Amino acid sequence: MNIVVLAGGTSSERDVSIVSGTNVCKALREKGHYAILVDVFFGMEQLPEILFPKAYDVERAAEDIKSRNENLKQVRAERRKFFGPNVIEICQEAEVVFLALHGANGEDGKIQAAFDLFGIPYTGTGYLSSAIAMDKGVSKKFFEIYGVPTPKGITLDKKNYSGNPADYGLELPLVVKPCCGGSSLGVYIVNDQAEYEDALKAAFSYESEVIVEEYINGREFSVGVVDEEAYPIIEIAPIEGFYDYTNKYKPGSTVETCPADLSTELSQKMQEYAILGARALNIEGYCRLDFMMLEDGRMYCLEANTLPGMTPTSLLPQEAQAIGIDYPSLCEKLIQISLDRHGKTHSW
Structure with missing residues (x-):
């Protein structure tokens, strides 16, 4: 082709x-x-x-x-x-x-x-689901409507917002991040008021809308959904800090385990939430959803990525490899299901 x-x-x-x-x-x-x-x-x-x-x-x-x-x-x-x-x-x-x-x-x-x-x-996926998933504030609302657990949070506008998280029913520690950012750029975990105010200032330097949400201190996971099938869960454990831009793309900065060390029950539950989350945002073809899980098993969907990274350290290729799909075959598969969505024929 x-x-x-x-x-x-x-x-x-x-x-x-x-x-x-x-x-x-x-x-x-x-x-x-x-x-x-x-x-x-x-x-x-x-x-x-x-x-x-x-x-x-x-x-x-x-x-x-x-x-x-x-x-x-x-x-x-x-x-x-x-x-x-x-x-x-x-x-x-x-x-x-x-x-x-x-x-x-x-x-x-x-x-x-x-x-x-x-x-x-x-x-x-198409333009509408891409736009919805890109906006973390909007996607959070869709998750809530469809029963996909997600951290409690609020979208703040640079022109009009309160610097007191209690005004929004939120308590420290919190996560502050750009509403439509990616690769964890501009994401901050804050523990006190001074850090909160600094984080808001920094996050607003990226864009005019910012998400402030409760901090889920637990294990981090990601689940690829390809053609409405949940791939094996991958656990992400940064050696230092959290899964920010550096840890995402610097080889050796995180320990990534796939399939994740979870019970069958918890694995199935997270995969079901991943599929439901993709449906909530009307994502077609493929995507990847990120989760946090507390020690007691409660899990929270953070966001959906409609064009997951395809670098050597990216998560979706690792998940595909766990079920025997090598990188070139995954690329070809993503094309195949996308052509099917467009109603186009393909030569393999």
């Missing part, structure tokens, strides 16, 4: 996206597909004579995309439109676009909506 792996973009997770896209592109080529790596924001000024060549240097393409990082701020200031030169045209020539994007303008439904209008098949 002719496949565009779309990566890069303008979010704070640009670098992670490039790593995900590079790995996905390599894996699809191992499977015999004519995959190419394209930066959604910078695009291609000049199109090659053969857009989907048989021979292709993925690493060279990735290095070219990385080299644009230093010009990102300047180009964003000078250009009004998001899609780079020829991006839409290139994607229209592909049989499917693998979205290896993370964060704003990638995981929030905007690209999905544009591709729907252009008739471009893509991996992952």
Whole structure:
């Protein structure tokens, strides 16, 4: 198949996206597909004579995309439109676009909506469920409606909020995080009023809405849901601190156990909540949901990720490996179920 792996973009997770896209592109080529790596924001000024060549240097393409990082701020200031030169045209020539994007303008439904209008098949769920899942405040409300346990919390607006958590029925310790952030950027665990005020200031530097929620001090887990099937649970135990951006992407910074050491009863319960959480947000195709669990077995769903990371240390590939699905086969499977969702045929 002719496949565009779309990566890069303008979010704070640009670098992670490039790593995900590079790995996905390599894996699809191992499977015999004519995959190419394209930066959604910078695009291609000049199109090659053969857009989907048989021979292709993925690493060279990735290095070219990385080299644009230093010009990102300047180009964003000078250009009004998001899609780079020829991006839409290139994607229209592909049989499917693998979205290896993370964060704003990638995981929030905007690209999905544009591709729907252009008739471009893509991996992952649609624009509405992407937007809902990206907004942690909105997704929390959907979890509550559908009976998916989630930490008690509130969404604060930068223009009008109280600095006293008691005004919202909340008590320290608390978690403060951007409403639509990703990769745990801007997430703070606070234990006193001074830390709380500092965390609010820092979180608001990322965006104008912030989530404040009760801190669940327990074990952390993640569950992939692929085609309405819950994959084996993975437990995440950072060696230092919590599962923040550094611990997510620095090899050796966490102990990850898959399948997690849980009783059959607790495993089934968490997997059922994961499936219910995906349904609550109307997520199609695949996603990954994050959980915390207290010592007494009470569990809480934190959020859903509609385009889970596909880096060497990412969780969904580890969960797939636990049931015998290697990385290239997982990439191909995600394309297959996405094409089925779009009503498109595929050649395998």
